[in-house]
Amino acid sequence: MLASRLIAHRGCSLLAPENTLAAMSLSKKLGVDWVELDANLMGDGTVVVFHDDRLERLTNGQGMLMDLSVEDLAGLDAGSHFSAAYQGETIPTLEQMLKQLDRDQLGLNLEIKCYPSFTAEQIVLPVIALLERHWTAFERLIISCFETEVLTLIRQHKPDWPLGQLWEELPSDWQTTVEQLNAVSVHLDHTTLTNAQAKAIKQSGLDLYVYTVNDKTTAKRLFDMGVDGIFTDDPTLF
Ligand code: G3P
Ligand code: MG
Numbered sequence: 423m424l425a426s427r428l429i430a431h432r433g434c435s436l437l438a439p440e441n442t443l444a445a446m447s448l449s450k451k452l453g454v455d456w457v458e459l460d461a462n463l464m465g466d467g468t469v470v471v472f473h474d475d476r477l478e479r480l481t482n483g484q485g486m487l488m489d490l491s492v493e494d495l496a497g498l499d500a501g502s503h504f505s506a507a508y509q510g511e512t513i514p515t516l517e518q519m520l521k522q523l524d525r526d527q528l529g530l531n532l533e534i535k536c537y538p539s540f541t542a543e544q545i546v547l548p549v550i551a552l553l554e555r556h557w558t559a560f561e562r563l564i565i566s567c568f569e570t571e572v573l574t575l576i577r578q579h580k581p582d583w584p585l586g587q588l589w590e591e592l593p594s595d596w597q598t599t600v601e602q603l604n605a606v607s608v609h610l611d612h613t614t615l616t617n618a619q620a621k622a623i624k625q626s627g628l629d630l631y632v633y634t635v636n637d638k639t640t641a642k643r644l645f646d647m648g649v650d651g652i653f654t655d656d657p658t659l660f
Pocket of ligand 1: 431458460473533566588609633653
């Protein structure tokens with residue numbers, strides 16, 4: 423298994439504002455080995471760590487992330503939505519984030535978001551360049567995405583980087599997709615996973631990770647089914 427049993431989802435998003443440098447520092451402090459984050463794109467081509475395509479849920483700004491450029495980040499508060507203690511926390515660039523996580527020797531599941539406002543190529547090429555420059559250990563990395571097109575593009579450029587295919591629900595042709603990608607893992611919504619699917623995925627030699635699990639009973643049931651690791655918003659629950 424490449425990742426660990428507990429992967430801090432968006433950092434520890436029940437304990438700190440999701441996808442921020444503070445959330446990742448807290449994950450490290452809590453002894454988590456792996457974190458998950460969402461890579462996203464701004465209009466000037468800067469890759470940032472941010473889940474949504476719009477600003478309202480997570481910041482004091484309004485409108486589309488795509489309408490912003492890197493100069494706008496300093497004026498956006500991405501911490502107050504969580505609590506006053508995090509006021510002034512900003513949306514990190516992927517470059518800032520990779521430097522921190524690599525320095526902290528954390529494992530990283532880098533999920534690439536691919537919204538309709540940009541193309542696969544627009545986000546994949548800068549993500550590859552940033553990882554080449556700022557990531558030192560590829561045994562501590564899995565790149566995942568819901569869009570197979572994005573992963574296929576990465577595979578064309580990087581024959582040996584570890585890729586994980588994300589699905590809400592396992593499609594009937596999953597084996598063809600993971601074979602063509604030469605993926606290392608399958609990542610699923612745990613509420614859709616059946617025993618038979620878990621068994622088949624494990625039999626094919628892939629790692630199986632599921633999101634998002636925030637209670638012990640469910641986690642135990644999933645591990646008993648053969649799941650390798652869970653994405654959780656609060657690793658202290660386990
Ligand atoms: O990577 C697992 C999970 O994060 C996928 O869904 O919406 O939380 O990014 P989402
Ligand atoms: Mg995610």
